[in-house]
Amino acid sequence: MEFTREWAEKRDAEDQLSGFREEFALPAGVIQLNGNSLGPLPRAVPGALDQVVRREWGEHLIRGWFEDGWWDAPERVGDRVGRLVGAAPGQTVVGESTSVQLFNALTAAARLRPERTVLVSDAGNFPTDRYLAVSVARMLGLRLVQTPVAALPKVLERHRGEVGAVLAGAVDFRTGELWDVAALTARVRDAGAVTVWDLSHAAGAVPLHLDEAGVDLAVGCGYKYLCGGPGAPAFLYAAARHHEALDLPVTGWHGHARPFEMADTFVPAPGIARARTGTPHLLSLLALEAALTPLEAAGVAAVREKSLRLGDYLMSLVDGAGTTTRTRERTGAWPEVVTPRAPARRGNQVTLRHPRAPRLSAELMARGVVTDARPPDLIRLCLNGLYVSYTDVFDAVTHLREVTR
Missing domain, CATH: 3.40.640.10 (Type I PLP-dependent aspartate aminotransferase-like (Major domain))
Structure with missing residues (x-):
């Protein structure tokens, strides 16, 4: 799987669920990866x-x-x-x-x-x-x-x-x-x-x-x-x-x-x-x-299928950043994926472990990437296929790489 933003943009353009993103009042510049705690506001409400x-x-x-x-x-x-x-x-x-x-x-x-x-x-x-x-x-x-x-x-x-x-x-x-x-x-x-x-x-x-x-x-x-x-x-x-x-x-x-x-x-x-x-x-x-x-309208099955693909992409990005020698030297400790890899074994969130999880989550929030932390060392990222895009995932990992430096 490619790690480029261009790849993510192409997948978003081909995504049959992309139109449902407009059904939610997502704030400009915010990447909402916290829907497992509080979903965003649907425009109909x-x-x-x-x-x-x-x-x-x-x-x-x-x-x-x-x-x-x-x-x-x-x-x-x-x-x-x-x-x-x-x-x-x-x-x-x-x-x-x-x-x-x-x-x-x-x-x-x-x-x-x-x-x-x-x-x-x-x-x-x-x-x-x-x-x-x-x-x-x-x-x-x-x-x-x-x-x-x-x-x-x-x-x-x-x-x-x-x-x-x-x-x-x-x-x-x-x-x-x-x-x-x-x-x-x-x-x-x-x-x-x-x-x-x-x-x-x-x-x-x-x-x-x-x-x-x-x-x-x-x-x-x-x-x-x-x-x-x-x-x-x-x-x-x-x-x-x-x-x-x-x-x-x-x-x-x-x-x-x-x-x-x-x-x-x-x-x-x-x-x-x-x-x-x-x-x-x-x-x-x-x-x-x-x-x-x-x-x-979208159907749970379709949302689930996309959420799993988003999860695969996120884990690939995290793995790629964590195994790059240059990145590892620059960032020190890098988050590890603790969510099961097998699709049948995971929900629609990916959880990362990092010793400074609460601080990283707060720094991501300041950058407009909404996640949350669970003690002592977990960061949760929700990948709801209704409104999360591949570009969101790429940008979120980019911010994560920067705040771990």
């Missing part, structure tokens, strides 16, 4: 929110719940997200924070296996996931076993007959390593347990087939690859086969079978509607709805 605020809320007031479809939004948007993660309609709902959705899903999963005493949690998962696993285990009187995902089959065998639920992230948030959701779900199912997948770094980034894979429950945020904006609501997926038995700890009147009766006792609504809680954060929810359009 300001207009959609203006419509909601000025006309629907401003003029229709409370009538907006039914005249403008507010009441149906959690399930309507849920079905759109569901299509992006391989779920048939009626199994996905949107409307709470990721933390609430995770707590609800993990507790409900453990309650599906009341005779089991062990809860397994991904030891490398995002801190919120691990904190919540500790909390759920304490609340339900379960023994918590934390394990690297790679060791999950051994843990299931060691605790055969004891494991009730397993919580894991589909993509390692630090390294970008992608796990085989279908294969691991099958192992968990064979052990008689229930899966809860955190798809925050996978939804919209990699093709997912939740129904086909037999996933039980899954949760994902709306502000990374789905570009719903800061604090965008999260989604909860629950396979239809579990709906009748789903015992969710956080219940609210929107999830009641007859919400407008204001009954004293909670009676869960049929289907996925029982996973609704109180009144949703409607402005954020409708912003997310508007933000989904570019990804739906």
Whole structure:
């Protein structure tokens, strides 16, 4: 693979997804490689929110719940997200924070296996996931076993007959390593347990087939690859086969079978509607709805294919710079790629290791290259095929070479 900017420009000119870059309000002179933390603003969102605020809320007031479809939004948007993660309609709902959705899903999963005493949690998962696993285990009187995902089959065998639920992230948030959701779900199912997948770094980034894979429950945020904006609501997926038995700890009147009766006792609504809680954060929810359009139009598979090519290009550039004697003498320590090289083993980010990662990330930010660092020594670069170009990748590595001098 060539390392020239001219090669990158030629690939951009031939790229069938290049037009989708215009669907995002990217600041001039900024290279956005941080979409695994916060996606950029889709151009459709300001207009959609203006419509909601000025006309629907401003003029229709409370009538907006039914005249403008507010009441149906959690399930309507849920079905759109569901299509992006391989779920048939009626199994996905949107409307709470990721933390609430995770707590609800993990507790409900453990309650599906009341005779089991062990809860397994991904030891490398995002801190919120691990904190919540500790909390759920304490609340339900379960023994918590934390394990690297790679060791999950051994843990299931060691605790055969004891494991009730397993919580894991589909993509390692630090390294970008992608796990085989279908294969691991099958192992968990064979052990008689229930899966809860955190798809925050996978939804919209990699093709997912939740129904086909037999996933039980899954949760994902709306502000990374789905570009719903800061604090965008999260989604909860629950396979239809579990709906009748789903015992969710956080219940609210929107999830009641007859919400407008204001009954004293909670009676869960049929289907996925029982996973609704109180009144949703409607402005954020409708912003997310508007933000989904570019990804739906491009298709997750096409975005994934381009993201992998961008990743190959980035790693080739990093490798080339790191193995050049002149560059090595000039820069000293050079970042190394820690993300798995095999396409099937990585998400849509590439993570580099460098002893001065936080400082390098800050210096890149000052140059308009938006990345982030994770302690102690990791720099994450998100390669979302919807809006990242080959030229972006070339220029980012050029800046990286300069700030490491």
